[in-house]
Amino acid sequence: MKFSIYRFDPEAGDKPSMQGYELDLVDKPHVRMLLDALIELKAVDESLSFRRSCREGVCGSDGMNINGRNGLACITPLADLAEPVVVRPLPGLPVIRDLIVDLTQFYTQYRAVKPWLVNHDPEPETERAQTPAERAELDGLYECILCACCSTACPSFWWNPDRFLGPAALLQAWRFLADSRDQDTGERLDGLEDPYRLFRCHTIMNCTDVCPKGLNPTRAIGKIKQMLLKRAG
Amino acid sequence: MKPARRRFDCLVIGAGGGGLRAALQLAQSDIHVAVVSKVFPTRSHTVAAQGGMNAALGNVTPDNWHWHMYDTVKGSDYLGDQDAIEYMCRAASRLVVELEHFGVPFTRLDNGHIYQRPFGGQSQNFGGEQAARTCAAADRTGHAILHALYQQNIRAKTHFFDEFFALDLIRDEEGFVLGALALEIETGEPLLIEAKTTLLATGGAGRMYRTTTNALINTGDGMGMALRAGIPLEDMEFQQFHPTGIAGAGMLITEGVRGEGGYLINRDGERFMERYAPHAKDLASRDVVSRAIAIEIRDDRGCGPQKDHVLLKLDHLGADIIKSRLPGIRESAIRFAGTDPIEQPIPVYPTLHYTMGGIPTDRHGQVVIPEKTGPEEAVPGLYAVGECACVSVHGANRLGGNSLLDIVVFGRAAGNHIVQYLDEHRFHRALDAAQVDRAMQRLARWEAHGDGESVPTLYNELRQIMEQYCGVFRSQEVLDEGLSKVRRIRERLIDARLQDHSRVFNTARIEALELENLVEIALATVSSAAARTESRGAHSRVDYPDRDDVNWMKHTLYTTDSEPLDYKPVRMRPMSVDAFPPKERVY
Ligand SMILES: Cc1cc2nc3c(=O)[nH]c(=O)nc-3n(C[C@H](O)[C@H](O)[C@H](O)COP(=O)(O)OP(=O)(O)OC[C@H]3O[C@@H](n4cnc5c(N)ncnc54)[C@H](O)[C@@H]3O)c2cc1C
Ligand code: SF4
Ligand code: SF4
Ligand code: FES
Numbered sequence: 001m002k003f004s005i006y007r008f009d010p011e012a013g014d015k016p017s018m019q020g021y022e023l024d025l026v027d028k029p030h031v032r033m034l035l036d037a038l039i040e041l042k043a044v045d046e047s048l049s050f051r052r053s054c055r056e057g058v059c060g061s062d063g064m065n066i067n068g069r070n071g072l073a074c075i076t077p078l079a080d081l082a083e084p085v086v087v088r089p090l091p092g093l094p095v096i097r098d099l100i101v102d103l104t105q106f107y108t109q110y111r112a113v114k115p116w117l118v119n120h121d122p123e124p125e126t127e128r129a130q131t132p133a134e135r136a137e138l139d140g141l142y143e144c145i146l147c148a149c150c151s152t153a154c155p156s157f158w159w160n161p162d163r164f165l166g167p168a169a170l171l172q173a174w175r176f177l178a179d180s181r182d183q184d185t186g187e188r189l190d191g192l193e194d195p196y197r198l199f200r201c202h203t204i205m206n207c208t209d210v211c212p213k214g215l216n217p218t219r220a221i222g223k224i225k226q227m228l229l230k231r232a233g
Numbered sequence: 234m235k236p237a238r239r240r241f242d243c244l245v246i247g248a249g250g251g252g253l254r255a256a257l258q259l260a261q262s263d264i265h266v267a268v269v270s271k272v273f274p275t276r277s278h279t280v281a282a283q284g285g286m287n288a289a290l291g292n293v294t295p296d297n298w299h300w301h302m303y304d305t306v307k308g309s310d311y312l313g314d315q316d317a318i319e320y321m322c323r324a325a326s327r328l329v330v331e332l333e334h335f336g337v338p339f340t341r342l343d344n345g346h347i348y349q350r351p352f353g354g355q356s357q358n359f360g361g362e363q364a365a366r367t368c369a370a371a372d373r374t375g376h377a378i379l380h381a382l383y384q385q386n387i388r389a390k391t392h393f394f395d396e397f398f399a400l401d402l403i404r405d406e407e408g409f410v411l412g413a414l415a416l417e418i419e420t421g422e423p424l425l426i427e428a429k430t431t432l433l434a435t436g437g438a439g440r441m442y443r444t445t446t447n448a449l450i451n452t453g454d455g456m457g458m459a460l461r462a463g464i465p466l467e468d469m470e471f472q473q474f475h476p477t478g479i480a481g482a483g484m485l486i487t488e489g490v491r492g493e494g495g496y497l498i499n500r501d502g503e504r505f506m507e508r509y510a511p512h513a514k515d516l517a518s519r520d521v522v523s524r525a526i527a528i529e530i531r532d533d534r535g536c537g538p539q540k541d542h543v544l545l546k547l548d549h550l551g552a553d554i555i556k557s558r559l560p561g562i563r564e565s566a567i568r569f570a571g572t573d574p575i576e577q578p579i580p581v582y583p584t585l586h587y588t589m590g591g592i593p594t595d596r597h598g599q600v601v602i603p604e605k606t607g608p609e610e611a612v613p614g615l616y617a618v619g620e621c622a623c624v625s626v627h628g629a630n631r632l633g634g635n636s637l638l639d640i641v642v643f644g645r646a647a648g649n650h651i652v653q654y655l656d657e658h659r660f661h662r663a664l665d666a667a668q669v670d671r672a673m674q675r676l677a678r679w680e681a682h683g684d685g686e687s688v689p690t691l692y693n694e695l696r697q698i699m700e701q702y703c704g705v706f707r708s709q710e711v712l713d714e715g716l717s718k719v720r721r722i723r724e725r726l727i728d729a730r731l732q733d734h735s736r737v738f739n740t741a742r743i744e745a746l747e748l749e750n751l752v753e754i755a756l757a758t759v760s761s762a763a764a765r766t767e768s769r770g771a772h773s774r775v776d777y778p779d780r781d782d783v784n785w786m787k788h789t790l791y792t793t794d795s796e797p798l799d800y801k802p803v804r805m806r807p808m809s810v811d812a813f814p815p816k817e818r819v820y
Contacts, residue, residue: 011735030481032569043689046741047733051272054448056484056565058376059276075568096419097738103273116384117336127333129345138338142370142377146275179336 001025001037002084005048008095016095020084021045034085035062035074050099057212060145063090063152064099070149070210090152092161105161106148109169113191117176118184134180141175141220143213144168150207150217156200163196167207167217170198174220177227189228198224236414236423236673240661241267241392243651244412244426246399246455247434248274250375251619251640253382255432255598258648260389264655267426269394269415271450271743274383278436278448279640282375283561284352284489285367286332286637288325292342293349293365298322300357301366303813305635308354308518309628310770310780311815312468312788314804317596317624321635321642328641329368337381339370340558350558351492352633354518354820363516365492367634372487372561378637397424398743399454401672402431402462402615405665408604410462410615412664414672418743421736423676425669429658430614430651433459433592433600434644437620440747441755442585443696446478446485450747455621457750459592460757464602464612465790465799467623468590469754470762470772473631474705476522478584480542482569485586486562486579488633491515493558495547497526498578499534505543510820517820520630520771523583527705530582537580544578583705587631589771590761591623593790593801598622598647603790608801614658616651618643625788628803629770679745685730688745695722695748695755703759708776712763719755726752757791764798765789782815 001023008016021041023031031037035052042048050073051061057075065088066076078085093101119128151157151166165173173192176182192198198221207217243259245252248270259266270277289296302322306313333339333347340348347368355364370377386393397415400423404410412428438453439445456466476497477486491497496515499505509525510517517525526543529535536544547555552575555563559574566572566579593609595601598616601609619640626639702715726749733741767781768774790799805812 009735010737032482042741043687046687046689046731047735049738049740051740053272053276053450054278054281056281056569058373058561059272059278059280059448061272061276077568100738107273111387114388116388117334117381119334123334125330127330127339127347130341131345132341132343135338135341142338142380143373145280145376146273176336179338181336 001078003037003041004084004086006088007098009047010097032077033074034066034076034078034081034087037078038073049097058145060147063147063149065089065091070153072147072149072212075212090148092152092158103148106151106166106168109165110146110172112165113169113173114184114188115172115176117179117182119181120183128181130180137178137180138175140215141171141178144171144215145213147212149210149212153206153210155204155206156202160196160200164200165197167201167221170201170224171215171217171220174224177224189231192224193228236425236669238425238427239267240427241265242428242655243430243432244269244428245432245434246413247277247436247619247621248393249277249434249436249619249640250279250379250382250637251644252432252434253379253386254641254644255434255618255648256391257382257386257389258645259651260386260391262652264652267392267394269397269399269426271396271398271418273395274393275380277379278451279375279379281448281485282637283372283485283487284492285350285369285374285634286329286378287352287366287632287634288329288368288638289322289366290326290329290347290349290368292346295357296364296366298325299810300359300364301325303359304354304356305626305632306813307818308630308632310630310818311782311786312625312628312769312803314625315807315812316804317626319807319810320596321626321638324642325638328645332378332381332641335381335385337370337377339368350489351516353488353491353513353516353522354632355516363513367489367492369489372489372559375637398746399458400675400746402458403664403668403672404462405662405668409613409662411662413458414669416676419738421739423673427661427664429661430616430654432598432616432618432647432651433621434617434619435621437588438751438754439585439588441696441699441751441758443700444478444483445585446475446483447585452747452751453588453621453754454747454750455617456591457753460753460793463792464592464600465792466590466754466757467593467788467790468625468761469757469791470765470789471589471629471770472585472758473519473587473589473771474523474583475586476519476526476583477545477581478586479565479570480580480582483584484565484569485584486545486566486581490545490547490559490562493547493554494550495545498544498546499529500536500540501534505529505534513820518630519633521820523705524773526583542580542582545581546578547574548576548578587636588620589623589627589629589631591621592617594618594622594624596624596643596646597650598643599650603799603801616647618647629772675746679731679742680734681730682734683730685728686725688729688731688741688748691722691726691729692744692748692751695719695752698722699755699758703762705773707762707772707774709763712759716759716763719752719759723752723756753793761789761791761798786815
């Protein structure tokens, strides 16, 4: 199978380039996903660099751009990919080396939405009750693995890196707004009421298209907008 | 070259559930704490835990902590320390509730309380009816807990060193641990982190086996660091094989599937667990179910053209239950086994899952070793919690759902003890340059250029050897052969070379450093297994099929290059209740 992989070595001082690789898949039934193939290639060319951990789509380490589309290497079957498989780092962020990008901005945006539960009532002895219906509001939100596939597919994120929060952070903002146990709604909304932080989203849907966990940041953003409108109205 | 330096009151190495729970306790007590992790915190392996966390809340079936304690002692095949087990089971309910307050989105019952599912080895009333004790957030409980703990830590302003790789502990002549040397992965620069207290929370070492449910980062680094600092590892022969890894691939299918009513079948469609565990059936302890599967396959009742796996059937649960309670499992099965469990059973095989053994600690998380005065003398300034540690609450076999509990209970306990220790030890001790040089040697060694075997070659061979020579069933002959094979790998590793000597984000170098740890831990595992001539929990010897309480009610202690092995007694005395004396273990 043929691959064309983005290479960048900051110490060599060269410009980034695409490097061709070939992998013989005969007698390698265990090589099923793109990540398996990258690991095989690295066993031969150890300078090839990428992040990985869980190898099952739950840790969010190996987001990359695969044949033009952001996704997780570990759950992208080789069988579904056209050759040569073109692998690039996630777009729109500084590249540290090869497929490894600098996620500082992405994490800063995540922290900016205060992604933690706030409840000012005295702590009860037992759990805070939540009905199954209230809990169901969190499905499709809490599962985010912070892989950055969505944000780095979003044009608004590319063009307004320090002002627009991006779909991943906004999905988390909504995760707490939607939680029946959270009491910080007012402050959370104040933090988002700004022409850029939230409203730069133009509902292009790239984020929802690429999310490897099937989450829907566009809808979450829509819900926040609705909530703000309702508050204003 | 002298590395840059930073100073903290406490250095936590590892940002999984164990490290983050401890860090939170410290940050909330205004301790100057730093957390070092080789991956961004939410990429730690805790994120992969599926089924849930045990606590006798009694939301679904009647329950109390004492029954939970009984089940844990029995599950451990009586090798668990009963004081630590009592402590953990007593604390469980309070800590689950606390996690809920931190924001964990637990699945709910109609009355608004936390949903609990049955898991293996759980009973009411000391061995009676099945209990439902495992608190779950669908089948993504680890993800839910890890993210909530990380979020609370950002709120508490814990200092994080993300993507820093810890190389070695710094320990002075008097035995005090003074921090650690780490490598900033992005720049390739070493950083010396001085700390009055150091907590290891680096997780398990499942990667020493070829087929495993563990993440690629689970290379037992903290255990390797401990060994190099002269600290023994406890009970390393006890490695848990999870009955239901996806055959051939290793991804985990949670025990929660059987808790929800799924069961195992062989080639004839027989629900074979009824023969091995008439009472608990598919929810017997993991060691029992794993052995049963291995026997079915050995006796030619395996499924598939190679007859090399059994099937986990759950289609009878119906699409609704599968979609609402086991969505992640369905995703994994479709992806890695190519079957949708709503329609077809999942092919499964026992897969290396959990390291019961580890760095010996007491129930405050203090690392305790045999030194001058007794078998359990504290190493000043050093703590360990979670899968890298051995408290020991899991003994010879961990119960499902007890590890997420272990990490929060002892993470918190260690945090509290560190606060106390810092009160009595207010100053940094002088750092010995020779110790730092020794740690720097680990990096220098890989600077050597030239030809030599590659790291992946040795890594793959090691994992193959462990699978073949130290698997579910063991014997003297096979273990002895395995031991000499692992020793050979260790010798070859000395001459292994890196081709890539760059500094920036050199992942090949990280893999080399990880392999050094894995090899030492594999040696500890096989040596300990070869010495234990009995069968107990996850350690099954075909040549010694019975448990031998007369000679082997004791914990193994392995120290690098020191023979013979050392042993220490099991702590049979609980904190307040009567001990559970060893009984025959039937399910
Ligand atoms: C697939 C799977 C499912 C599971 N499901 C359950 C379940 O349902 N219930 C249950 O109770 N248990 C379950 N377990 C077990 C449980 O998840 C783990 O035992 C537990 O999460 C371990 O937590 P930890 O904090 O000890 O370590 P980890 O979460 O493994 O964290 C280790 C940390 O140490 C860091 N680290 C390691 N080495 C270094 C180094 N050299 N330098 C710097 N940092 C380092 C890592 O970056 C990471 O942050 C499961 C395990 C697996 C594999
Ligand atoms: S919908 Fe909004 S957030 Fe998503 S890609 Fe488009 S602009 Fe970005
Ligand atoms: S929303 Fe989806 S794509 Fe975006 S970070 Fe979360 S998991 Fe990744
Ligand atoms: S390696 Fe964890 S998501 Fe791919």
